[in-house]
Amino acid sequence: MSIEVTGILGFIVFILNIYVIIKTIQSSISGGHKVMWILLVLLLPVIGLLLWFFLGPRR
Template sequence: MQSPFSGICGLIILILDVIAIVEVINSNRDTGSKVLWCLVIFFFPVGGLILYYFFGK
């Protein structure tokens, strides 16, 4: 049985990932860069989010 804490953490990560992907899509980057960042965030939810906020902005 999972604890409620793990479910809340998963939901928070999902919300932050969606926000980051929306920011990537709305940015002034070229299309290839947008696709690459979206894939990184999608396949590595926590690590991709951290990488985007430190190196992508």
């Protein structure tokens, strides 16, 4: 059971990270900041996702 739950949670984090990367690319922030956010999300998926949610680019 724990393997299935971990797989589902991992898949949800993966989908959310893809969403964050797409939204970051579409944002109007500078290219350097886009690269920084994308690298943060790729290297630290859960922490990067939370940081983007609270501190990321706004519309």
